[in-house]
Amino acid sequence: xxxxxxxxRRVLSQEERVLWTTVTRSIAPxxxxxxxxxxxxxxxxxxxxxxxxxAKSAPVAPPLPEKxxxxxxxxxxxxxxxxxxxxxxxxxxxLDLHGLTQSEAHATLLRFLRAASARGARLVLVITGKGARxxxxxxxxxxxxxxxxxxQPEFRALVIGFEDAHLAHGGEGALYVRVRRDxxx
Numbered sequence: 001x002x003x004x005x006x007x008x009r010r011v012l013s014q015e016e017r018v019l020w021t022t023v024t025r026s027i028a029p030x031x032x033x034x035x036x037x038x039x040x041x042x043x044x045x046x047x048x049x050x051x052x053x054x055a056k057s058a059p060v061a062p063p064l065p066e067k068x069x070x071x072x073x074x075x076x077x078x079x080x081x082x083x084x085x086x087x088x089x090x091x092x093x094x095l096d097l098h099g100l101t102q103s104e105a106h107a108t109l110l111r112f113l114r115a116a117s118a119r120g121a122r123l124v125l126v127i128t129g130k131g132a133r134x135x136x137x138x139x140x141x142x143x144x145x146x147x148x149x150x151x152q153p154e155f156r157a158l159v160i161g162f163e164d165a166h167l168a169h170g171g172e173g174a175l176y177v178r179v180r181r182d183x184x185x
Contacts, residue, residue: 094124095109095126097128109149112126121179123179125177147175158180161177
């Protein structure tokens, strides 16, 4: 066996032939080939044996387009954070979650971010409060929960990234949240 350019074709080992047969049986052609082209399309010679052709079946519906997951959360970046702290970049909205229960805060935050996205806001400030120190018990739950919520799928479609705010805007008790703009606007 030699190709037209003078090189010799390598002979497949028994293991390679079995693998090739397995692979070719598991694939479906994109389009039906004429009978004359089928022999050329099979590639290397196969060991003698009954060749199974896939039975024609009903046309398969095209797969549903997969819902792309949003890219990973991105930090604001040092320069953007400096511009915000100095007042050169504007904060497009503020939300204070003080005094709300977890379920109220979750629903309020989701509504706020949806509205901010719809109106084309780029950056919002979410005030969670610092909460009491850990020695005083189970307090400051929103400070711990809000960053976790922002990583959940329902929020990921609305949020590009977030970071602790500058001291001038609440420091550890607040978050700068970059909002993903609504695709309809």
